[in-house]
Amino acid sequence: MNPWPYYVAILSVVVFATSRRFPRSVTRFTLPLATTALFLAAWRVSCHWMEYDLRFPDGTIKRIPVFPTPYETAVAMEQMFRDGTIVRYTVASVYRVAAGFGLACLVGVPLGLWMGWSTRAFDALNPLVQSLRPISPIAWIPLAILWFGIKDAAAIYLVFVSSVFPMVTGTMAAVHGIPAAYVRSAQNFRLSGFELYRRVLFPASLPQIVTSMRIALGVSWMVIVAAEMIAVDSGLGYLIMDARNANNYARVCGGMMCIGFVGVGLDWCIRRLEHLDEVRWGLSKLT
Amino acid sequence: MIPTPKIRLRGVCKSYPRKNDVLEVLSDVDLDVREGEFVCLLGPSGCGKSTLLNLMGGFATPSSGTVAVDGDAVEGPDPRRVFVFQEYGIFPWATVSENVSLGLRDKPKAEAASIAQKNIELVGLQGFENVYPSELSGGMKQRVAVARALAVSPDLILMDEPFGSLDSLTRLTMRAELLRIWKQKRTTIVFVTHDVDESIQLAERIVVLSQRPGRILDVLPVALEHPRDVGSPEYVRIKKRLYETMGVRHAI
Numbered sequence: 001m002n003p004w005p006y007y008v009a010i011l012s013v014v015v016f017a018t019s020r021r022f023p024r025s026v027t028r029f030t031l032p033l034a035t036t037a038l039f040l041a042a043w044r045v046s047c048h049w050m051e052y053d054l055r056f057p058d059g060t061i062k063r064i065p066v067f068p069t070p071y072e073t074a075v076a077m078e079q080m081f082r083d084g085t086i087v088r089y090t091v092a093s094v095y096r097v098a099a100g101f102g103l104a105c106l107v108g109v110p111l112g113l114w115m116g117w118s119t120r121a122f123d124a125l126n127p128l129v130q131s132l133r134p135i136s137p138i139a140w141i142p143l144a145i146l147w148f149g150i151k152d153a154a155a156i157y158l159v160f161v162s163s164v165f166p167m168v169t170g171t172m173a174a175v176h177g178i179p180a181a182y183v184r185s186a187q188n189f190r191l192s193g194f195e196l197y198r199r200v201l202f203p204a205s206l207p208q209i210v211t212s213m214r215i216a217l218g219v220s221w222m223v224i225v226a227a228e229m230i231a232v233d234s235g236l237g238y239l240i241m242d243a244r245n246a247n248n249y250a251r252v253c254g255g256m257m258c259i260g261f262v263g264v265g266l267d268w269c270i271r272r273l274e275h276l277d278e279v280r281w282g283l284s285k286l287t
Numbered sequence: 288m289i290p291t292p293k294i295r296l297r298g299v300c301k302s303y304p305r306k307n308d309v310l311e312v313l314s315d316v317d318l319d320v321r322e323g324e325f326v327c328l329l330g331p332s333g334c335g336k337s338t339l340l341n342l343m344g345g346f347a348t349p350s351s352g353t354v355a356v357d358g359d360a361v362e363g364p365d366p367r368r369v370f371v372f373q374e375y376g377i378f379p380w381a382t383v384s385e386n387v388s389l390g391l392r393d394k395p396k397a398e399a400a401s402i403a404q405k406n407i408e409l410v411g412l413q414g415f416e417n418v419y420p421s422e423l424s425g426g427m428k429q430r431v432a433v434a435r436a437l438a439v440s441p442d443l444i445l446m447d448e449p450f451g452s453l454d455s456l457t458r459l460t461m462r463a464e465l466l467r468i469w470k471q472k473r474t475t476i477v478f479v480t481h482d483v484d485e486s487i488q489l490a491e492r493i494v495v496l497s498q499r500p501g502r503i504l505d506v507l508p509v510a511l512e513h514p515r516d517v518g519s520p521e522y523v524r525i526k527k528r529l530y531e532t533m534g535v536r537h538a539i
Contacts, residue, residue, distance in 0.1 A: 181375035184346060187364045189390040189439070199389075203380040281379040281421050 001048045005041035012038040040070045068250035076250035077257065085239065086258055093224050093235040094262065096152060100159025101220045107160075108167025108216075109209060113201050115168065116175025129168055137162035137223045141230050154231040155224060162223040163216035170212025174205035207282025210273045217270050221263045236262070291358045292319035293443060293475045294343055299352035301338050302500075311500035312338045316352070318494060318503065323473040327480055327490035331533065335501030336479045337447050343477060344370045344445045356443065366390050368443040369436035373451045376432045377420055383407065384416040386431050390439035406434040409468060426457040433465070437472065446478045450485070462488055466513055483529050487522060488515055495532050505532045 015034035019027045050066040068076070080086045115121045115129075137158050148154035178201070186200040228237025236259050243251030274283055301313040312335040320326050328336040341347040342354050345363040354361045356368060369390075370376075377386045384403050391399035407413060410430040420428050429449055436444050450458045466489065469476055480486050486493045487509055495505040507528065511521055530536070 179375040181372040182378065184364070184370060185372070185376055185378070185389070187346070188344070188368075188370050189366050189392075190364075191389075195392070199381075200378070203378070206380065277419060278380055281419060 001045075005044040008037050008041040009045075012041070043070050068253050072250040073253040073257065076248070077254035080239075080251065080254060086254075089234055089236050089239045090258065090262055092152075092232075093228065093237070094266075096155040096228075096232075096235065097159050097217070097220045097224050097266070099152075100156040100224075101163050101217055103156070104160045104163035104167050104216060104220075105213065108164045109171050109202075112168040112171025112209075113175055113197055113205065116172040116205070117197075117201055122172075126172075129165065133165040133169065135161075137219075138226055141227060144227075145231050150232055152232065155227045155235070158227040158231065159220045159224055163220045166216040166219060167209075167212055170215070171205055171209050174208035174212075175201055177208070178204045203278060207274075207279050210270070210279050213273070214267065214270050217266055218263070221259075221266055225259055290322070293322045293324070293356065294318070294320040294477070295353075295355045295358070296339075296342075297353045297355075299339070299342065299349045299354060301335065301342065301347065302350050313342075313349075314500040314502045316501070316503055318506075320475060320477060323475055325469055325476045325478065325489060325491045327478045327486035327493045328496060329480060329483065329486045329493050329529065329533075330496030330501060331498055332481055334496045334499055336481075336496050339496075339501065340370075340445050340447050340477060340479050343443075344368055346370070366439045367441050368445060369439060369441040371429070371432045371436055371444060371446040371449045373448045377428060377435060379420045382417050382419055383412060383423075383431050383434075386420070387434045387438050389435055402438055403434075406438045409437065409471075410434040410464070424457070425453045426461055429453065429461060430464070433468065437468070437474070441474060443475045443477070446476065448479055448481070451480075458485070463514075465489065470513075483526060484517065487511075487525050487529070488517075493525075493529065495529060505529075507532075 012034040015030050019031055022030070047065065047067045047069045051063050052066070054062045054064050056062065077086070111125075115125055140158055140161050141154075144154040144157045148157060182200060182204055186196055191199055224235065225237035225240070228235035229241040232238060236255055240252050240255040240259075243249070243255060273279055296316050296318040299313055299316040300311070302309045302311045304310075316339065328339060330336045338347065342349055343356070343361065345361045345365060345368065361368075364370075378389075381389075384400075384407065387403040387407055388399050391402055394402065404413075404416070407416060410433050412427065412430055412434065415423065415427070420431065423431070432449065450461050453461060462485065465476075478486075478489060480489075490509055493505075493507045493509060494503060495507065496502065497504045505528075507525060509515075509525060511519070515522060
């Protein structure tokens with residue numbers, strides 16, 4: 001094997017060891033680069049270690065690679081990118097997440113606000129919500145296929161199930177945590193009904209709602225991949241399962257990396273919300 | 288004819304049930320507050336003075352006895368009786384002018400805007416109308432709370448240690464500002480504090496409460512002209528008497 005992974009690993013360790021000598025403006029770029037380089041180097045070396053010799057009856061020996069190298073993965077990704085597979089499947093997956101997650105927010109936030117404010121709504125609905133919540137979205141796959149078939153709707157439903165409960169629970173907890181003085185001010189000025197929700201309960205809970213959205217979206221993205229392996233015939237999860245069945249592990253790894261990158265992108269999008277004035281007031285202590 | 292007092296409390300008791308017994312917070316409180324009067328409720332922490340204020344504001348109901356404002360029994364919060372909290376009173380997600388307009392939702396837009404503006408100017412916050420509370424200092428936030436209360440032209444302002452979380456210099460300024468506004472508006476104010484000086488500087492009448500269960504130990508008129516000199520013999524006499532009533536040694 002080429003010795004470059006070892007050189008890269010040594011170089012990375014040198015970067016880590018000397019990082020104290022450099023200002024943050026330098027290390028905020030060099031440290032993540034060094035970590036990435038070390039990761040790739042370790043990956044490459046482990047590929048080499050996992051190779052084994054296969055002896056044929058005629059005495060010939062063949063090195064069998066078990067695991068794709070970073071380079072092979074990159075080639076596979078490039079190929080999938082060029083033939084449009086990645087773009088098509090990413091769009092399919094993101095569309096399902098957007099639909100399911102959006103639906104979960106539309107249902108979960110009002111429901112959470114209502115259950116957080118009204119003790120009677122809480123008493124009536126909380127046992128049901130808390131019993132449904134621990135059921136893994138994966139466990140819903142058979143029913144989703146039964147109801148919706150091998151179609152988008154099945155995957156959208158699974159994303160919805162995975163994110164609606166974090167949204168309800170998070171929003172409800174946010175309402176329960178509203179300082180008494182805000183609620184009393186609202187009562188003092190005779191806010192009630194829709195106005196109470198619009199002017200106090202929703203804005204007071206919004207920072208925590210956004211945090212719940214971030215968590216729920218992360219879960220959604222994990223669930224969609226699992227759902228697509230079974231419940232549909234497109235998307236990044238399907239890509240991975242399909243590549244595995246074709247014994248093409250470079251594509252499997254390429255698909256995984258793609259899932260990681262898109263996940264980072266989705267999280268970045270939702271974090272934009274944290275910069276809004278309506279949200280920032282509640283997060284200022286953290287930043 | 289003797290006019291009905293603004294607030295009339297008769298035989299007010301308040302207790303909360305606990306696991307094995309009952310926590311008695313207020314015991315047999317009788318008190319009248321006149322129209323336009325500035326009254327301070329003074330007492331040690333946990334003596335039930337905030338509870339008493341909550342009863343007047345309609346946020347709690349007495350276990351026995353009656354709480355009446357303008358002769359009518361208090362039955363819940365009402366914008367005619369506005370509460371000013373120590374903290375978390377104004378909404379951090381709304382701008383200064385949105386906060387001040389909270390009680391003006393029923394008014395026509397133009398009228399609401401002009402009332403809000405007038406009260407923002409009254410508390411000296413002109414130029415900060417579109418600013419969020421997080422960008423304001425503690426004293427300015429309490430000015431917003433006062434402006435929000437005044438905007439609905441209440442009959443009664445109930446203040447629960449409103450300057451308690453401010454630094455001591457800002458607190459002095461805020462006291463002076465509150466007096467300036469009170470003299471202009473003559474709204475009845477009931478002001479809860481545990482600070483002896485604060486009560487003497489502000490109140491026309493000081494109501495001293497005992498340790499829990501809170502009962503009225505003394506009602507002391509303060510017949511001093513503003514600005515009140517903290518070194519004047521009368522001031523010192525009142526201060527001594529307050530400390531004696533509360534059973535605290537003031538010379539340390």
